[in-house]
Amino acid sequence: MEIEEKNNMWQMQIMLGEKVNSILIDKFKNLSFSLVLLQISESIVFILLAKKSVNFIVNNEIILRFCLVNLTALLINLFLLVIFIIIEMKTKKVYTLSFISIVGGLTGIITMLTSNILTFFNPFAWMASLLNISYVKEGGKFVQVLNPINFYTLIIALIFLIFGIIYLKTMKSYNLYKD
Numbered sequence: 747m748e749i750e751e752k753n754n755m756w757q758m759q760i761m762l763g764e765k766v767n768s769i770l771i772d773k774f775k776n777l778s779f780s781l782v783l784l785q786i787s788e789s790i791v792f793i794l795l796a797k798k799s800v801n802f803i804v805n806n807e808i809i810l811r812f813c814l815v816n817l818t819a820l821l822i823n824l825f826l827l828v829i830f831i832i833i834e835m836k837t838k839k840v841y842t843l844s845f846i847s848i849v850g851g852l853t854g855i856i857t858m859l860t861s862n863i864l865t866f867f868n869p870f871a872w873m874a875s876l877l878n879i880s881y882v883k884e885g886g887k888f889v890q891v892l893n894p895i896n897f898y899t900l901i902i903a904l905i906f907l908i909f910g911i912i913y914l915k916t917m918k919s920y921n922l923y924k925d
Contacts (some may be wrong), residue, residue, distance in 0.1 A: 765787045766920050768832055774914065777827055785820045811895060815876050821903035829869070835920045866898060869906070870889035877898045
C-alpha cells in the first residue's frame with residue numbers, strides 16, 4: 747500500500763476507472779493465494795519432519811487435529827490480512843499498522859498466558875488456542891496433557907473473516923494519502 751501512496755498510483759488507478767474496492771479485493775485475493783501456498787508448504791514440511799520421529803502415529807484424531815490446526819491458522823491469517831488492509835485504508839499515519847501489530851502481539855502473549863477464555867476475544871492470541879498440548883504440574887514435575895479438540899477458534903475466525911471481506915467489498919471511505 748505504501749508503494750501506491752509514494753508514486754501516486756491511487757490517483758492514476760482511480761483516473762483509469764478502477765474502483766478502490768475492486769483493487770483491495772484483488773490485493774486480498776493475491777495475498778490470500780500466497781498465504782494458502784505458504785500454509786500448504788508448512789503442512790508438508792511438518793509431515794515430513796514428523797515422519798522421521800519414532801513416535802509418529804497416524805490415526806483419525808491426529809488427522810482431524812492436523813487439518814483443524816492448519817485450516818484454523820489459515821483462516822486466522824486471512825482475517826488478520828483483511829483487518830490490516832481495512833486499517834491501512836482508514837488511517838492517515840504511516841506507522842499505525844506497526845503500532846497495532848506490536849501492541850496486538852504483546853496483548854496476545856499476555857492473554858495467552860493469563861486466560862484460555864480471553865484468547866477467544868483477542869485475534870492476536872487465537873493461535874495460542876490451537877495448542878494441542880498443555881503442561882500440568884504433578885508432584886514435582888511437569889506432565890504433558892492432550893488438550894480437547896478446539897473448534898471454537900475455527901468458527902470465530904471464519905465468521906470474522908466473512909464479515910471482514912463483506913466490509914472490504916462495501917467500504918465507502920478511504921484514506922489514500924498518508925502523513
